[in-house]
Amino acid sequence: MTGNLIEYTLPEVALHNGKEGNSSWVVIRDVVYDVTKYLEDHPGGSDLIAEFAGKDGTKEFEDFGHSSDAIRTLKTLQIGVLVASDQAKNRSGSTRKQDEAYLSQEDALKRKRSKRRMFILCG
Numbered sequence: 001m002t003g004n005l006i007e008y009t010l011p012e013v014a015l016h017n018g019k020e021g022n023s024s025w026v027v028i029r030d031v032v033y034d035v036t037k038y039l040e041d042h043p044g045g046s047d048l049i050a051e052f053a054g055k056d057g058t059k060e061f062e063d064f065g066h067s068s069d070a071i072r073t074l075k076t077l078q079i080g081v082l083v084a085s086d087q088a089k090n091r092s093g094s095t096r097k098q099d100e101a102y103l104s105q106e107d108a109l110k111r112k113r114s115k116r117r118m119f120i121l122c123g
Contacts (some may be wrong), residue, residue, distance in 0.1 A: 006080040008032050017054030024053035028061050030087040033077040
């Protein structure tokens with residue numbers, strides 16, 4: 001377990017889908033957030049978050065490009081992390097782009113140059 005954070009499975013998170021009086025939890029980058037009390041305060045409206053209650057909303061969160069203030073707010077809602085076995089399930093090919101975004105600029109530049117060289121070599 002990571003520090004004092006509770007580990008949750010994806011099926012446990014799915015139970016918190018905001019329906020029938022359940023709380024609303026969202027997974028972003030393998031971290032579990034309880035967004036129940038934040039729904040009405042979300043600048044884009046509660047529907048945008050409620051759509052991902054009980055699910056992994058990483059791709060959509062990353063694609064929207066949230067501000068640093070939004071990320072700070074999100075961190076205050078953290079209640080746990082996904083268990084390691086479920087973290088691996090979230091690492092599909094669709095998250096490769098997101099993972100690259102977290103690389104340092106230098107690493108990203110090295111990767112880009114390497115791809116360019118491979119293209120030149122392989123034609």
